[in-house]
Amino acid sequence: MWTASFSDAARSGESRSYPVTMPSRFAAAVQSEASRRPSKSPRRPASILKPTLTSSDPMVLPRASKSSTRILGTAGLLLGALFALGCKSAEKAPAETEPKPTPTVEAGPSEIRIAGSEQKHLLAERASDCSIIKQGFVVDLAALEPRTARGRSDEGAEVVTRAGRALRRLKETAEFEFWLPEAMPRVGATLLVSNAGSDRIALSVDGSRMGAVKVPDGPPRAVQIRTVPMALSRGRHTLSVSLSRKKGAPPGVEIGWVRLAAEDLGGASEEPLGANEIEDELTFGEARRQAFVLREGMALRCPVWIADPKARITTEAAMWGSGDGGVQMILRRDGESARLLAERTFERGDKPGWTPIDSGALGVSGEFVEIELRAIRAGKGSRLALSRPMVEAEPVAEAVAKRAARAFVFVLGGLSSLHEPVSAAANGLPVMSELAGEAVSYPSYRTTTTSARGVLASLMTGAPPWIHRLIENEDRLDQTLSTLAEQLSAASGRAAFFTAVPTTFSAFGLGRGFERTEEVSPTEDRPADEPLTLFSKWLSERSSQKGPLFAVVHLRGAHPPFDISREAAQLLPPPEYGGELEPRRAAIQLAHIRARRHRGDRVMPEDDWARLLAMSNAALRDHNRALRETFAALRRQGLWDDSLIVLMGDVGSGLRPNIPFSEEAPLDPEYLSVPLLIKYPQSEFGGTQVKGLYGPEDVHATIAALLGQKPSDDGLVLLPSARPDLLARSRAHVAVRRGRYATILGPYRLTGEEGKEPRLCRRDWDPACSQPREKVDPLAATLLWNWTRSALARGDGRPRPRSLEPLETRVQNALFVWGAGPI
Structure with missing residues (x-):
């Protein structure tokens, strides 16, 4: 039985350094790269240093962990005004060996340049990710x-x-x-x-x-x-x-x-080499490389996902020893004969050194294949060394965008695919369709957990759930993780958080770094849309703020309990309703149905479904009115055009016949798929769609980049001109919750639970995952499992902060009314 394991560590074949922007108390320590053999723990960047910046320095920001990106922020208009007034030009501070906070980023029109990506990644992080043949x-x-x-x-x-x-x-x-x-x-x-x-x-x-x-x-x-x-x-x-x-x-x-x-x-029989003997670091001349070392007749067959037909495999080969030898690079595809991509031979007496090998364009796209690296000869006492092979896709060119003076994120609970722009107007949320004309839509956006708390934690820190580990009621946000609000505070910015959702109250640590945090409990006699009123009041106090502004507003959306009076509910469909669902108690009632012992008892009558939908739509109409008023106020105050506006769902409500709004929802598409709209400054790219699987870490990276901060290493900048669609197609989307995982790459979806056998299916023509394909497509299953293991292993050994103290009674009561407390 194939059993999921999250404890095997991933190793990177590259050593890179990134600039980092965070408060000094969260300054990253310098980590040394292993000098000999890779260890079981993941490799980290060799150094993490950031120089002090002045207003005239370029802002250097990486696009993502696998493709270094630089973001240059210019404040030409501001500096011109300062010079006109006779202000003394800023002098560049000397470089520091300790990370320092990002300097003040003045609001106003300025240019953000996102450097292109080379689109290179390792063919295999470890020899054990490949089949070893001897x-x-x-x-x-x-x-x-x-x-x-x-x-x-x-x-x-x-x-x-x-x-x-x-x-x-x-x-x-x-x-x-x-x-x-x-x-x-x-x-x-x-x-x-x-x-x-x-x-x-x-x-x-x-x-x-x-x-x-x-x-x-x-x-x-x-x-x-x-x-x-x-x-x-x-x-x-x-x-x-x-x-x-x-x-x-x-x-x-x-x-x-x-x-x-x-x-x-x-x-x-000749003894083969184990994985630890295959992995080594070798120096020829002055060039030192991490390498795979093979004896004569040995081969590595590595599964790989190829998204770009122009992708190629590159490596460098050298003979370790005095004999002659040779290497072949072979492409293997299901149902076809093996194809020789490249071959290199070495003769005795050749000058030692690394020799480049290039496969040329593979000519395959959207397909799992095997790349075989075979030592065809290696004389006695010699071995063939291959520097870590790389998959190189077509580079992505530099992108240019306008810097945002401020960023406001509006998150609604309980949304589903019905609330995508094309159908939102018919389901209580016309503002979603209205904003789509000025915003960019991401129809394939997926959350990385079914916990709304976990989604907000990723949005605020840029870390995936297996890193921040803030998912359940007992969890607390890791103090070692820097939040975007803290970064902005260090840059003389201001941030605020307003929530009406009990699972994201500040008791769980999500309020860290915000100058103001306001909570509206469902147990209180306060309107469900009051967070928008509080946001508008805060914004009016900060309208003259020079540094960047950032606010997150988390609304109940379509999630019960509903802010609807009993009298108003009686006027909702279906007529002459005789069921028991009540607006204020609906979440508790649904939780009781889900908690029934027998699956056959976890059902609702048709009238209950109709009343639940009517109450959800009524609640959304109230939110829709309040959002329209908020957006109109931003326009009247002149704060709309140069702002970044995000309108999104937290986690999906689910689809019938499953009882919706479960706090223990499976990692199925209907719980992970929620709407995402981003209005960029000056409504650039408005009315367009961007394909590709994205997550809340990407939303964080996008907000951070356009505010002039360091994006998450785990996220892509979703600006359409940065071509996130090209970058996303070569990475897997991983979602987790309580030992379960769901990984998507191309048309394949791998799901499993720790201690149980995973399941592979084709999501394009089998969305219900009713036809397992682990044995039919073993390459896909192998690579998706390797990808999942490598991602989740990054969280191994990280602390999972949990509070031994019970939550305040106020918070416990709010969770109970929300349907997230003990039943």
């Missing part, structure tokens, strides 16, 4: 995460090193999941093993016993299990290692790799 398929148990009786953990299954070889020390029976790139009609096994208490071990694949072998004493040695009539299909499998137990002694064995071959190798 006279069979090599399963490196030291590089895979075991599953034991203790669950997914290194406890009782740690990695040890013997004579430069990494081995997994097992103290109990363990299972390992692996992938075969090709089917095998018969299979035998050779394994690298050492006695640590057990004199015999047995191997099984998918529950079928392969055989047992005696474990030698002394240093690790290769032993063989003879070929058995066992057929293994292409795709995912589970290898089980069972240990014998000596009387009076605990079991134990140290095991490295297991090689599966279709025939007995006998004396012709």
Whole structure:
């Protein structure tokens, strides 16, 4: 059984530094890059430093973690005015070794330039992300995460090193999941093993016993299990290692790799290299590279998603040793013969050095393929070294936009696909359709969790949920994460947060950095749209603010309880309603229905559905009126044109027959898909749509960039001229909640839960995911799992701040009325 694991660390093949902008108390420490072999923990930038900036300096901002982006903010009009008044020009401060706050960014028309992206990423972050081939398929148990009786953990299954070889020390029976790139009609096994208490071990694949072998004493040695009539299909499998137990002694064995071959190798067997031996850092001349090192006849077959037909694979090759050798780069596609992309040979006596290898345009698009790197020759005492191969797509050119003087984000709860601009007017929210004429629409926007609290945390910090970990009622925002409000405060800006949604009250840490935080509880006799009134009052006090302004307004939207009187509710459809749903108690009533023990009892009569929809639309009409008034006031005050306006949903309400507004909603599209509109300064690009999967981290990056701040490393700037559509098609969209995950890349969707078997489906023609395709499309399943594991592993070891103190009674009561408290 394929079991999800979030604890295996990802490693990057590049060392890069980024400028960072944050308050001094959150200054990032300098981290050193590993000097020899990659460790199990993710690689971090070698240094994180930021020089002091003055008003004449360019503002340097990265577009995303995989494509460095520079944003240059110019304040020409402001400086011209200062010079005209005879002001002394600012002098550039000397560079500092400590990060310093971003300087004041004056409001007014100025230009933001977003540098183009080279669109390069690693073909494989680790050798274990590829199939290792050497006279069979090599399963490196030291590089895979075991599953034991203790669950997914290194406890009782740690990695040890013997004579430069990494081995997994097992103290109990363990299972390992692996992938075969090709089917095998018969299979035998050779394994690298050492006695640590057990004199015999047995191997099984998918529950079928392969055989047992005696474990030698002394240093690790290769032993063989003879070929058995066992057929293994292409795709995912589970290898089980069972240990014998000596009387009076605990079991134990140290095991490295297991090689599966279709025939007995006998004396012709040559030992392969494990993943830790393949990964190395080598220097030829003055050029040092992280590299994959292969013996003669060894190969790596790496699955990769190719989105751009002009994409190419590039690497550098060198011979490590005095012999001759050669390397081939091969493209493998399902249903087609292998195609040689490039070949390079080395002769004895050639000058040592790195030699570039380029595949040329692959000519495939929107497809999972395998790239094979094979050492065709490597003389005795020599090995072939390949610098970490890169996938290079067509570069994205520089973009230009107007800097925003202020940014206002309006988030509504309980929206769904019915509230996209094309249908919003018929479902209580015409302002969504009206704004679409001046804004850019992102129809494929998806949240990265089904927790509204988690979405707001990502919006404010730019971190995905597996980093900030603010999802449940017990969680609190990590103090080590800087918020955009804190960055703006350090830049002489002002920020405010107004919420009527109990799950985003300041008790959870979301108010950090805001000069004003206002909460409107559903237990209070206050209008549901009062956050907009409070926002307008705050804005009137800050209308002359010189630095950037930022505000987030979180409204209940279509989510109950509803600010509707009982008398008004009686006039709503259906006529002569005899059900029990009440406006003020609707969230509690829906929670009680969801909590029923038997699934068949979790249903509502048709009249209840009709009344719920009518109340939701009535609540939205009130919000629609208040939003129209707010937008009109911004226009009257001259604050509309040069502002960035975001109108979006938090999490989806869900679709029938599921009871909506669940706080434990699955990661299905109807809960992740919500509307997103962004009006850029001067309504630039208004009335257009941008394709691509985006998340709240991208919204954060966009707001930060246009306010002159550092965008999130996890986000893309969604400005249409920055071509986020090209950048997004090469990355996976990952969503998480309570041990579950859902990953989308191209037409594929991988879903799973820790401890259970994931499911792969084609979302383009099977949106219900009723036809599993793990065995039909093993390349897609392999790569999506690698992508998910690498993303989620970044959160391993991070603190998950939780409060041992109970929430205030006021907050507990608000959560209960919201349907998010204990039932």
